[in-house]
Amino acid sequence: MKRVLILSLLTSSLLVASGYRIPEQSVKSMATSGAYIANANGADSAYFNPANMAFNENKSFVEGALTYIGLSTIKYKDNRVATFNSESESETFFIPTLFYSSKDYQGVRYGFSLTVPGGLTRRWESPFAKTFAQEFALEIIELNPAISYKVNNQFALGAGARVIYSNGIVKSDGSGIGKPAVRDMEGDTIEYGYNVALAYKPLNNLNISATYRSNIDLNEEGNAKLYLSGTKLYDGGASVEVPLPAVGALAIAYNFGATTLEAVYDITYWSEYKNLDFEYKSAVPIALKAAFDDPKTKDWEDSQAIRLGITHQLNSKITLMGGFAIDENPVPSSRVSFELPDADAKLYSAGINYKYSEDIEFGASFLYDQKDDRSIKNDEIDGEFTDASATLVTFGASYKY
Numbered sequence: 540m541k542r543v544l545i546l547s548l549l550t551s552s553l554l555v556a557s558g559y560r561i562p563e564q565s566v567k568s569m570a571t572s573g574a575y576i577a578n579a580n581g582a583d584s585a586y587f588n589p590a591n592m593a594f595n596e597n598k599s600f601v602e603g604a605l606t607y608i609g610l611s612t613i614k615y616k617d618n619r620v621a622t623f624n625s626e627s628e629s630e631t632f633f634i635p636t637l638f639y640s641s642k643d644y645q646g647v648r649y650g651f652s653l654t655v656p657g658g659l660t661r662r663w664e665s666p667f668a669k670t671f672a673q674e675f676a677l678e679i680i681e682l683n684p685a686i687s688y689k690v691n692n693q694f695a696l697g698a699g700a701r702v703i704y705s706n707g708i709v710k711s712d713g714s715g716i717g718k719p720a721v722r723d724m725e726g727d728t729i730e731y732g733y734n735v736a737l738a739y740k741p742l743n744n745l746n747i748s749a750t751y752r753s754n755i756d757l758n759e760e761g762n763a764k765l766y767l768s769g770t771k772l773y774d775g776g777a778s779v780e781v782p783l784p785a786v787g788a789l790a791i792a793y794n795f796g797a798t799t800l801e802a803v804y805d806i807t808y809w810s811e812y813k814n815l816d817f818e819y820k821s822a823v824p825i826a827l828k829a830a831f832d833d834p835k836t837k838d839w840e841d842s843q844a845i846r847l848g849i850t851h852q853l854n855s856k857i858t859l860m861g862g863f864a865i866d867e868n869p870v871p872s873s874r875v876s877f878e879l880p881d882a883d884a885k886l887y888s889a890g891i892n893y894k895y896s897e898d899i900e901f902g903a904s905f906l907y908d909q910k911d912d913r914s915i916k917n918d919e920i921d922g923e924f925t926d927a928s929a930t931l932v933t934f935g936a937s938y939k940y
Contacts (some may be wrong), residue, residue: 562805564654565604566902566935567679570890571848572862574801577738577748577792578850582638582937585650585685587789588748589697590738592640592648593689596939600640604902604935608632610660611929613880615668617922624922625665632660635654636935646689654681664879666715671919672878679703683734697736703755703783704729717797719768720830724777726761732783744794754811756786760897763819765827772827776820782811783785797853803846809839809869842869846886858892860904875915878923882913890933906931 563569565583579587580595582602610630617623660676663669687700706727707892713720732755738748763777788805816834823832846864854860864886870879890904910927 548815561608561634561656562835563906563931563933564606564652564656565602565638566890566892567850569606569906569931569933570860570862570888570902570904571801571850572846572864572886572906573805573844574790574803574846574848574862574864576750576788576790576800576801576803577746578790578799578848579748581939582640582650583652585638585640585699586652586654586683588736588738588750589650589685589687589699589734590695590736590748590750591746592650592685592697593643593646593688594697594738594740594746595640595648597643598939599642600638600939602638602935602936602937604933605735606634606931606933608634609930611926613661613667613927614925615877615880615920615922616925617667617920618916618922623667625663625668627668628662628664630660630662643689648687648689649685650687651682651684653720654683655679656681661878668877669711670713670716670718671876672709673712674708676880677705677707679705685734690802693740695738697738699734701732701734701752701755702729703732703757705757705759707759719766720827721766722763722831723766724761724763725761726777728759730755730757730783741779746790746792747788748792749792750788752786754808755783757781757783763817763832764833765823767824767826771825773819773821777817779815779817781815784808784811785801797851800851801846801848801850802846803844805844805846807842807844807869810841812837812839812869814838830872837874838871839869839874840871842867856894858864858894860888860890860892862886862906863887866908872913872915873917875913875917875924876919880915880927882911882924882927884908884910900937902933902935902937904933 541842562573568575576588582600584591612629613627615625634655637653662674682702687697689695709724732753734752736750760778765773785808790803792801814834844866847861851859866884868881870881888906892902907931913924914923
């Protein structure tokens with residue numbers, strides 16, 4: 540169940556960098572800051588734009604990658620009491636991805652992807668911050684089988700099924716500032732959704748694409764333990780439903796010679812996230828009801844991102860890539876908390892692909908996600924969050940046959 544709360548915060552990871560979404564799931568996507576939809580090609584087109592599988596070379600493609608993610612320490616400076624100043628723990632993750640796209644079968648191609656489209660771990664050991672979010676951890680894994688159909692040489696359609704597994708943890712401990720309420724929750728779920736895509740090539744060097752990933756309501760179920768002054772008052776089943784919001788994207792890629800430019804506009808429909816309401820199998824003691832049982836208003840807003848990417852074939856062996864993105868956060872100031880002190884971000888990325896042989900390629904990419912400093916004043920917080928950032932590095936290999 541704790542994962543539910545985390546999920547609601549990180550779910551954005553599924554499609555955008557807003558919240559804790561991880562849109563960059565391959566070497567080329569990361570190298571272009573997620574501006575990789577209209578120009579998606581090879582094995583990873585099965586995930587980023589299944590319609591584009593129809594325009595792949597008539598071979599089967601497979602690609603695997605490993606991504607390092609490092610989350611910086613976030614600093615919080617309170618405007619009221621210096622003892623409320625807090626600092627989060629830095630975090631490190633390694634996530635694998637796998638992609639496959641088949642050869643052509645009379646205009647039809649098949650593919651699948653195994654990705655980690657979102658996730659979060661945020662830990663605070665400072666007494667004030669951990670009252671609200673000692674630990675919020677979320678793991679999301681997506682299996683996405685897909686199919687494409689080539690209508691003609693200019694137009695193709697794609698679709699897929701999304702199978703989501705998530706696991707999360709939520710802990711909070713107010714004992715350090717004289718609030719003896721403590722919670723320890725954990726849970727998981729498997730949920731389903733879909734994605735659709737289209738690609739239109741009015742010219743050989745121009746691709747206009749659109750993709751959509753459906754909203755998925757995550758019905759998290761697990762176990763919760765609630766304590767007051769060191770005494771366990773609840774130990775039993777708990778559940779919560781949060782949206783993994785829909786994401787839509789419109790992209791255009793133009794190729795001239797050895798260079799391809801792509802621009803992407805995407806929107807994550809976070810406005811589905813109205814409130815967070817935990818349900819328990821039995822009654823929660825009145826002393827803990829306000830802290831852990833009453834619904835929490837969220838009222839998140841749809842978030843938008845603009846992504847720009849460039850791919851340049853330097854020579855027959857080496858391809859260089861770069862990207863930049865501006866990404867909105869979905870959390871209004873009145874709802875920002877230590878569980879997710881999100882802010883608008885700028886993304887900078889670069890990468891290289893090396894053609895080892897006719898059928899084997901290796902790649903590496905780097906992305907830096909810099910969050911804006913953000914001053915917040917609401918019922919919980921009166922201060923400023925600074926120094927939030929994420930560093931991602933991906934190494935991958937691909938093979939066609």
